[in-house]
Amino acid sequence: MRIGILAIGNELTGGSTQDTNSSFISRELNAEGWSVSTIMVSGDDEDIIGKGLDYLMALSDAVIVTGGLGPTSDDITTASIAKAFGLNLYTDETVLNQMKDRFKKYRTKWISNNTKQAMFPEGAEIIPNPAGTACGFSLKKNGKIVTVIPGVPSEAKKMFSTGVIPLLKRNSGEAKQYMVSKTIKLFGVTEAGIDQMLSDVDLKITGVSIGFYPNFPENHIVITSKNLTESAAEETLKIAERRIEGKLQKYIFGYDNDTLEGIVASLLTNRALTLSVAESCTGGLITDRLTNIPGSSVFFDRGVVVYSNDSKTDLLGVPSEILNNFGAVSEETAVLMAEGVRKLGRTDLGLATTGIAGPTGGTTQKPVGTVFIALTDGENTICRNFLFGGKRKRIKKISSQWALEMLRRFLIGNSLND
Amino acid sequence: MRIGILAIGNELTGGSTQDTNSSFISRELNAEGWSVSTIMVSGDDEDIIGKGLDYLMALSDAVIVTGGLGPTSDDITTASIAKAFGLNLYTDETVLNQMKDRFKKYRTKWISNNTKQAMFPEGAEIIPNPAGTACGFSLKKNGKIVTVIPGVPSEAKKMFSTGVIPLLKRNSGEAKQYMVSKTIKLFGVTEAGIDQMLSDVDLKITGVSIGFYPNFPENHIVITSKNLTESAAEETLKIAERRIEGKLQKYIFGYDNDTLEGIVASLLTNRALTLSVAESCTGGLITDRLTNIPGSSVFFDRGVVVYSNDSKTDLLGVPSEILNNFGAVSEETAVLMAEGVRKLGRTDLGLATTGIAGPTGGTTQKPVGTVFIALTDGENTICRNFLFGGKRKRIKKISSQWALEMLRRFLIGNSLND
Numbered sequence: 123m124r125i126g127i128l129a130i131g132n133e134l135t136g137g138s139t140q141d142t143n144s145s146f147i148s149r150e151l152n153a154e155g156w157s158v159s160t161i162m163v164s165g166d167d168e169d170i171i172g173k174g175l176d177y178l179m180a181l182s183d184a185v186i187v188t189g190g191l192g193p194t195s196d197d198i199t200t201a202s203i204a205k206a207f208g209l210n211l212y213t214d215e216t217v218l219n220q221m222k223d224r225f226k227k228y229r230t231k232w233i234s235n236n237t238k239q240a241m242f243p244e245g246a247e248i249i250p251n252p253a254g255t256a257c258g259f260s261l262k263k264n265g266k267i268v269t270v271i272p273g274v275p276s277e278a279k280k281m282f283s284t285g286v287i288p289l290l291k292r293n294s295g296e297a298k299q300y301m302v303s304k305t306i307k308l309f310g311v312t313e314a315g316i317d318q319m320l321s322d323v324d325l326k327i328t329g330v331s332i333g334f335y336p337n338f339p340e341n342h343i344v345i346t347s348k349n350l351t352e353s354a355a356e357e358t359l360k361i362a363e364r365r366i367e368g369k370l371q372k373y374i375f376g377y378d379n380d381t382l383e384g385i386v387a388s389l390l391t392n393r394a395l396t397l398s399v400a401e402s403c404t405g406g407l408i409t410d411r412l413t414n415i416p417g418s419s420v421f422f423d424r425g426v427v428v429y430s431n432d433s434k435t436d437l438l439g440v441p442s443e444i445l446n447n448f449g450a451v452s453e454e455t456a457v458l459m460a461e462g463v464r465k466l467g468r469t470d471l472g473l474a475t476t477g478i479a480g481p482t483g484g485t486t487q488k489p490v491g492t493v494f495i496a497l498t499d500g501e502n503t504i505c506r507n508f509l510f511g512g513k514r515k516r517i518k519k520i521s522s523q524w525a526l527e528m529l530r531r532f533l534i535g536n537s538l539n540d
Numbered sequence: 541m542r543i544g545i546l547a548i549g550n551e552l553t554g555g556s557t558q559d560t561n562s563s564f565i566s567r568e569l570n571a572e573g574w575s576v577s578t579i580m581v582s583g584d585d586e587d588i589i590g591k592g593l594d595y596l597m598a599l600s601d602a603v604i605v606t607g608g609l610g611p612t613s614d615d616i617t618t619a620s621i622a623k624a625f626g627l628n629l630y631t632d633e634t635v636l637n638q639m640k641d642r643f644k645k646y647r648t649k650w651i652s653n654n655t656k657q658a659m660f661p662e663g664a665e666i667i668p669n670p671a672g673t674a675c676g677f678s679l680k681k682n683g684k685i686v687t688v689i690p691g692v693p694s695e696a697k698k699m700f701s702t703g704v705i706p707l708l709k710r711n712s713g714e715a716k717q718y719m720v721s722k723t724i725k726l727f728g729v730t731e732a733g734i735d736q737m738l739s740d741v742d743l744k745i746t747g748v749s750i751g752f753y754p755n756f757p758e759n760h761i762v763i764t765s766k767n768l769t770e771s772a773a774e775e776t777l778k779i780a781e782r783r784i785e786g787k788l789q790k791y792i793f794g795y796d797n798d799t800l801e802g803i804v805a806s807l808l809t810n811r812a813l814t815l816s817v818a819e820s821c822t823g824g825l826i827t828d829r830l831t832n833i834p835g836s837s838v839f840f841d842r843g844v845v846v847y848s849n850d851s852k853t854d855l856l857g858v859p860s861e862i863l864n865n866f867g868a869v870s871e872e873t874a875v876l877m878a879e880g881v882r883k884l885g886r887t888d889l890g891l892a893t894t895g896i897a898g899p900t901g902g903t904t905q906k907p908v909g910t911v912f913i914a915l916t917d918g919e920n921t922i923c924r925n926f927l928f929g930g931k932r933k934r935i936k937k938i939s940s941q942w943a944l945e946m947l948r949r950f951l952i953g954n955s956l957n958d
């Protein structure tokens with residue numbers, strides 16, 4: 123079944139409020155195995171509502187309308203839809219009495235404007251609102267169904283599940299389609315690189331669709347599999363997943379809700395290894411990310427943010443001759459920072475970053491974006507040299523990501539030579 | 541001018557990604573005095589893209605398209621629009637060479653698939669992308685203009701301002717309505733508190749509208765003023781602003797693009813004061829925020845993230861008896877951390893946080909969300925005790941916000957007794 127969504131409200135086209143209902147509804151419809159033909163957002167305008175409804179009806183088997191069911195004069199959804207369908211409005215006495223009872227219960231004064239919320243197009247089936255005063259309704263035309271619910275997100279969500287979904291199921295007459303999906307999360311490879319590496323992989327599997335989503339600094343691949351049984355859907359999903367992993371394993375750090383810091387935290391915890399971190403250009407972002415993970419105190423002992431040269435010498439023992447001869451942003455300094463913080467924290471591992479986040483401080487030899495990241499286990503130390511594009515916050519972000527990724531590769535590979 | 545918006549991407553109709561570009565674009569268009577006819581969201585489907593474009597063109601003077609300009613095979617926006625307009629595609633050599641240069645600069649391997657991003661419909665005017673590889677373009681038809689930009693929000697925002705707005709202005713030829721707006725940023729007061737404090741303030745000023753936007757942990761008030769001349773618009777804006785400031789001055793930390801960390805950074809720089817930071821529960825978030833500000837090395841010397849008890853003793857000299865008798869999360873520890881890190885960094889000020897971010901570690905006396913924040917100038921030390929609600933990341937965020945706010949209040953008041 124293909125479904126259109128129409129969200130109504132001047133606050134939406136005016137940009138003061140983000141329409142979040144349509145995204146929620148799309149997600150739920152897709153989870154049911156249906157697809158969304160088009161989402162439309164229009165203002166409280168009778169003509170535009172009518173045209174939008176026509177457009178979506180032509181394209182879809184059903185249309186879900188949200189918003190514009192309030193008691194004030196700018197809420198015209200019910201009247202506009204009645205007009206578009208050539209129907210009169212009537213007052214539903216049951217709904218009216220329920221509203222009056224509700225007002226009494228919450229000791230709110232009844233105002234005659236509220237009567238408007240008990241008016242519906244003739245022939246409408248009413249969708250109760252368990253969370254507010256504005257009931258929804260549904261209408262049928264040429265075998266297609268239109269359902270209308272309020273725009274207030276908490277009410278829309280509840281009524282969508284309890285009212286709209288059962289109505290759509292009753293009207294679809296389709297055999298249930300099961301859907302499963304999985305997100306594969308990658309880092310260290312470009313979108314075009316992924317595309318090329320997958321170019322000779324057969325991903326045309328019946329019922330399976332694959333999407334690519336850049337999510338800086340990561341790339342995500344979402345596999346969605348639909349089928350008549352859940353096990354069939356999962357089986358084809360697994361086939362697609364294995365084919366993708368066969369080509370891209372090196373860059374995959376996690377799945378679904380995994381975060382890189384969460385994966386690193388699990389690896390450190392499981393291997394009972396402890397970590398200290400020395401940050402210059404990342405300014406605390408690495409330890410901020412690691413300490414977002416509950417239980418990080420098990421593996422994380424301490425971090426130092428060594429912004430000044432003095433602090434690198436005082437806290438980490440980086441000799442001032444090294445800082446003078448090679449610079450604070452150099453492989454020599456990064457290595458000594460990692461080794462210094464490991465000693466300072468008396469931990470198994472030491473991780474360090476130093477670089478030029480900009481916008482100033484760049485030179486011809488070391489332009490803005492130059493970053494050195496070092497990791498030591500006390501026996502061996504590796505250091506990688508990067509040149510990142512973008513602005514200050516972007517450079518900090520990708521530097522923290524590479525630092526965590528170097529840690530992850532070490533922890534899964536058990537060696538500092540990768 | 542009435543403008544239609546078309547956002548393209550299977551991730552949007554699939555519900556895995558919220559379309560935030562359309563709301564941003566609507567807000568900006570309204571700020572220019574234009575209105576949005578309809579927002580449409582469609583999947584990567586040639587037929588639906590063509591139909592949607594037709595619909596929006598009929599309803600609008602201009603259409604803005606976002607998304608589907610990536611290098612992978614599922615990105616078909618350019619080809620779909622060319623087809624809808626009956627135009628062929630050509631490869632733009634200038635764009636192609638710029639892309640190749642960019643790849644060379646960032647040492648990324650050039651892959652032939654990227655060539656796709658240098659292809660445009662014949663007759664298109666190219667909209668440069670200052671932040672990525674995907675350029676946009678515009679086309680004209682029957683006096684109406686269609687502009688196309690990428691869907692990645694950071695790129696879409698930049699190109700909308702630098703590329704799309706000037707193009708629309710050039711093509712509109714309308715009598716200009718001048719509009720000015722200002723965002724007032726508050727912290728330390730609830731939305732209901734703001735509402736109550738403003739209840740006896742007259743904010744009904746001709747041409748002025750006021751919106752309230754919670755933006756955790758801040759609250760933002762946006763004043764918008766429209767008028768026939770710029771000076772008239774600015775004058776009424778100023779009246780509203782003064783009335784709001786009259787009631788809420790204490791909570792206002794900044795305006796428009798200000799950030800709390802940016803304001804604190806300016807105050808420290810202007811007063812030539814230096815800072816060291818010791819973080820326990822915030823885990824590096826305070827120094828991460830401060831070092832997001834260009835030039836922060838002028839005032840920021842060093843930070844320590846002291847997660848273990850040992851690290852608090854080693855680095856900051858907090859005696860183990862204090863940690864044992866009062867606990868790591870206590871006023872006594874917070875004060876000694878602030879004083880200790882000030883000495884360690886030999887700076888003017890020392891700032892420290894210690895608390896329980898959860899989900900575990902809470903007790904009846906010190907539940908999850910208990911946080912102590914201390915600030916010292918070497919003569920006096922203040923410490924505040926908070927109990928925050930919410931989960932781990934939320935507690936870290938609001939703790940870092942209060943730490944920066946305590947610093948701001950000290951820096952504007954020149955005293956530690958506020």
